[in-house]
Amino acid sequence: MENVLRPLIVIGGSVVLTLLVGWTADLLLRRADQRHHQVPLWGLLRRCRLPLQFTLCAALLRGSYDQAELTKEHSVGAGRILSLVLIGSTAWLLVRIATAIVESSYARYAHTHRDPARVRRVRTQVALIQRVVSAIVGVVAVAAMLLTFPAMRAAGASLLASAGILGIVAGVAAQSTLSNMFAGFQIAFGDMVRLGDTVVVNGEWGTVDEITLTFLTVRTWDERRFTMPVSYFTSQPFENWSRGGVQMTGTVFFHLDHHAPVEEMRAKLRDILRECPAWDGRDYGLAVTDSTPSTMEVRALVTAKDADDVWTVRVTVREQMLRWLAVHHPYALPRVNTADAILPPDTLHPNGNGTAPLHRPRTTRGRMVEPPRTGRG
Numbered sequence: 460m461e462n463v464l465r466p467l468i469v470i471g472g473s474v475v476l477t478l479l480v481g482w483t484a485d486l487l488l489r490r491a492d493q494r495h496h497q498v499p500l501w502g503l504l505r506r507c508r509l510p511l512q513f514t515l516c517a518a519l520l521r522g523s524y525d526q527a528e529l530t531k532e533h534s535v536g537a538g539r540i541l542s543l544v545l546i547g548s549t550a551w552l553l554v555r556i557a558t559a560i561v562e563s564s565y566a567r568y569a570h571t572h573r574d575p576a577r578v579r580r581v582r583t584q585v586a587l588i589q590r591v592v593s594a595i596v597g598v599v600a601v602a603a604m605l606l607t608f609p610a611m612r613a614a615g616a617s618l619l620a621s622a623g624i625l626g627i628v629a630g631v632a633a634q635s636t637l638s639n640m641f642a643g644f645q646i647a648f649g650d651m652v653r654l655g656d657t658v659v660v661n662g663e664w665g666t667v668d669e670i671t672l673t674f675l676t677v678r679t680w681d682e683r684r685f686t687m688p689v690s691y692f693t694s695q696p697f698e699n700w701s702r703g704g705v706q707m708t709g710t711v712f713f714h715l716d717h718h719a720p721v722e723e724m725r726a727k728l729r730d731i732l733r734e735c736p737a738w739d740g741r742d743y744g745l746a747v748t749d750s751t752p753s754t755m756e757v758r759a760l761v762t763a764k765d766a767d768d769v770w771t772v773r774v775t776v777r778e779q780m781l782r783w784l785a786v787h788h789p790y791a792l793p794r795v796n797t798a799d800a801i802l803p804p805d806t807l808h809p810n811g812n813g814t815a816p817l818h819r820p821r822t823t824r825g826r827m828v829e830p831p832r833t834g835r836g
Contacts, residue, residue, distance in 0.1 A: 550600035719791035
């Protein structure tokens with residue numbers, strides 16, 4: 460009877476105690492979160508309930524397994540398995556606690572600071588810090604698991620003896636990986652590019668969607684993803700439209716006839732912008748910036764609060780202005796000559812008598828117009 464009750468008491472007691480501690484910790488964290496709802500740490504720590512229960516149960520079973528006297532011939536293997544579970548669950552718990560602390564700090568910072576650029580900078584740093592902490596804890600946990608095996612402890616001396624040579628070989632082999640890793644730290648803490656920034660890379664316009672220690676992902680306007688090594692952003696020039704502020708100034712160019720009503724276009728531009736929700740109301744303008752023998756270049760200047768809105772304002776102005784010109788001022792649109800122009804008056808008639816100038820057809824928006832006929836016939 461004792462052989463049956465002892466394992467039940469050891470295993471059952473460990474499980475019941477684990478569930479009781481987990482429930483009590485969750486209850487206390489829930490009450491703390493309700494009292495201090497402005498502090499998100501307590502709510503985030505509730506995510507640690509499951510790894511906490513695994514760690515506590517593995518620790519209790521590892522410490523009391525010998526008293527259970529179960530499978531004595533396999534006690535070494537069972538104890539090693541419990542040790543591995545304990546190490547893994549402890550690493551899981553530490554990662555969850557570190558993540559909760561970092562996310563709580565970021566949430567409080569984002570709540571108290573209204574500058575979007577600074578908030579994105581901190582979010583980038585927080586994301587990289589979480590990955591670094593997870594990687595360090597994972598490496599230490601794997602090393603601790605390996606050291607539980609006697610064969611690995613015996614091989615430790617030989618590994619340490621050759622650590623210098625292996626370090627040199629690994630450094631040469633992983634040169635690009637290490638450069639990307641250091642570039643990731645430089646981007647995170649050098650404030651070069653942040654999550655959510657609008658950038659132009661290799662002629663492609665997009666938003667920074669993900670930053671890791673080795674690569675960076677840019678999401679374009681048509682939902683494509685460009686994955687690039689972070690070392691590119693530390694060694695190659697690129698455009699960051701969100702640097703120094705997210706407000707943008709956009710331009711819209713029109714190629715029109717020289718008779719285009721510029722003053723009326725300025726008034727129409729003002730009316731279009733007043734009805735466009737994406738316009739931020741800061742500034743606008745319209746001016747003739749260039750001319751050619753057949754057309755003139757008119758530039759409309761508009762502003763918006765960010766890159767997405769400035770794109771909306773530009774396409775709205777272009778569409779409505781061209782429609783208005785086509786309906787109310789069709790002569791302002793560019794024309795293509797399809798016939799010869801009128802020659803100078805001193806040009807002689809082909810008969811050579813010098814008595815009548817040569818008249819050639821003129822053009823009006825591509826139509827042939829004959830000169831007035833005089834004399835007989």
